[in-house]
Amino acid sequence: MTPTDDRTPTTRDRAPNRARFCYFRDQTPLSDTQLARARSALATVRSFMDLQKELEGDDFVTVSPLWTKVTDYAAGLVAGEKDALERLRFLSWPFSGISLLHMSTRPEVIGGQTDYTDPDAALAQFEARGLDLEMTHALDAAEQFSSILPITLPRQMGEVGWLGPHGVVNLDTIAFSERVAVMAEFGAIQRVMQQTPRQIVVEIGGGFGGLAYILKRALPGLQYVIVDLPSSMAFSAAYLSAMMPDARIAFFDGRTETAPDEEYDFLFVPHYAWDDLVQFLPRADLGLNTLSFAEMTEAQVDGYGRGLADLLPPDGLLFEQNFDDRRRGGLNVPDILSRHLKDVSPADLGPILRGVPKLWAPKPN
Numbered sequence: 001m002t003p004t005d006d007r008t009p010t011t012r013d014r015a016p017n018r019a020r021f022c023y024f025r026d027q028t029p030l031s032d033t034q035l036a037r038a039r040s041a042l043a044t045v046r047s048f049m050d051l052q053k054e055l056e057g058d059d060f061v062t063v064s065p066l067w068t069k070v071t072d073y074a075a076g077l078v079a080g081e082k083d084a085l086e087r088l089r090f091l092s093w094p095f096s097g098i099s100l101l102h103m104s105t106r107p108e109v110i111g112g113q114t115d116y117t118d119p120d121a122a123l124a125q126f127e128a129r130g131l132d133l134e135m136t137h138a139l140d141a142a143e144q145f146s147s148i149l150p151i152t153l154p155r156q157m158g159e160v161g162w163l164g165p166h167g168v169v170n171l172d173t174i175a176f177s178e179r180v181a182v183m184a185e186f187g188a189i190q191r192v193m194q195q196t197p198r199q200i201v202v203e204i205g206g207g208f209g210g211l212a213y214i215l216k217r218a219l220p221g222l223q224y225v226i227v228d229l230p231s232s233m234a235f236s237a238a239y240l241s242a243m244m245p246d247a248r249i250a251f252f253d254g255r256t257e258t259a260p261d262e263e264y265d266f267l268f269v270p271h272y273a274w275d276d277l278v279q280f281l282p283r284a285d286l287g288l289n290t291l292s293f294a295e296m297t298e299a300q301v302d303g304y305g306r307g308l309a310d311l312l313p314p315d316g317l318l319f320e321q322n323f324d325d326r327r328r329g330g331l332n333v334p335d336i337l338s339r340h341l342k343d344v345s346p347a348d349l350g351p352i353l354r355g356v357p358k359l360w361a362p363k364p365n
């Protein structure tokens with residue numbers, strides 16, 4: 001798989017005080033092929049959105065209040081408008097809580113009406129502030145691991161920040177670095193490093209597709225399944241179709257899209273088709289869920305836990321990282337997953353900023 005942005009900066013570029021800020025004007029515009037792939041994916045996602053409306057009322061289909069209308073402002077993206085696709089990463093802040101336009105996680109800074117027409121005017125202040133310690137570490141780490149598992153994202157679709165090897169480093173990639181380091185510490189990445197048979201990863205709640213991109217770039221043989229609300233899948237399906245132009249993209253909803261190409265690289269599945277997917281997949285070697293089970297309904301997490309218990313082989317794993325979200329009207333995920341799966345988390349890892357990491361395995365029969 002060829003990453004779309006493989007310019008590796010020289011050591012001079014990477015020296016902290018020389019690191020280059022990558023603005024929106026520094027983006028590589030989407031090629032006609034990338035645009036066509038994103039739009040083709042969105043046409044299918046829109047049909048999933050329509051079908052979801054018809055299925056409304058079912059316990060598993062009904063979206064939790066924490067995810068209702070969250071991305072409604074992105075109608076232009078869902079429609080496949082070029083300007084919106086070129087700015088997808090500015091629009092994807094609800095997934096991580098990080099806004100690239102504001103370089104912030106603070107709701108009072110991010111909230112409100114935002115004008116995305118000239119992002120560079122807002123970004124200039126962040127370049128002027130220079131690199132902080134965390135970003136310097138992130139650039140160093142991206143450089144050290146650039147040949148194994150680079151945690152950078154391509155300089156396209158609105159990815160702005162500091163230029164590292166193969167792409168950009170910013171607050172989102174810092175979050176992915178932490179997550180990937182914990183997954184490696186837990187043995188979850190090692191679990192899917194074997195190449196034959198092709199390993200199947202099932203990520204539930206894939207956000208804009210950033211973790212999928214990073215893992216698939218490092219382990220190109222993976223078959224990567226994303227299960228998500230269609231409104232969020234608009235982001236991940238458009239992003240991954242465009243950013244991985246050689247990847248085989250497939251869709252499955254057990255109704256209109258029923259027989260995906262078996263050699264798919266990415267399989268996109270609307271949440272309402274979860275039970276059909278459990279019947280369809282041969283197995284799931286690794287399940288993933290970060291910062292999302294806690295924001296779903298109990299019926300949904302229970303359904304995902306039950307389905308994963310069916311799909312995981314005896315040595316299969318689910319890596320999950322969530323907060324106890326009961327204060328916000330969300331869930332304490334382990335209470336529900338433990339009905340179906342066994343907690344096999346290694347000992348306490350110390351302070352982790354982005355949720356409590358946990359590892360689950362199928363219960364022995």
Ligand SMILES: C[S@@+](CC[C@H](N)C(=O)[O-])C[C@H]1O[C@@H](n2cnc3c(N)ncnc32)[C@H](O)[C@@H]1O
Nearest residue numbers: 067095205206207228229232271290291292300
């Ligand atoms: C806070 S975002 C987290 C995204 C990503 N995992 C991350 O850590 O950056 C929550 C994700 O869960 C998804 N989600 C919410 N309800 C869902 C459901 N019932 N089934 C599948 N995904 C769901 C959202 O669409 C979104 O992609």
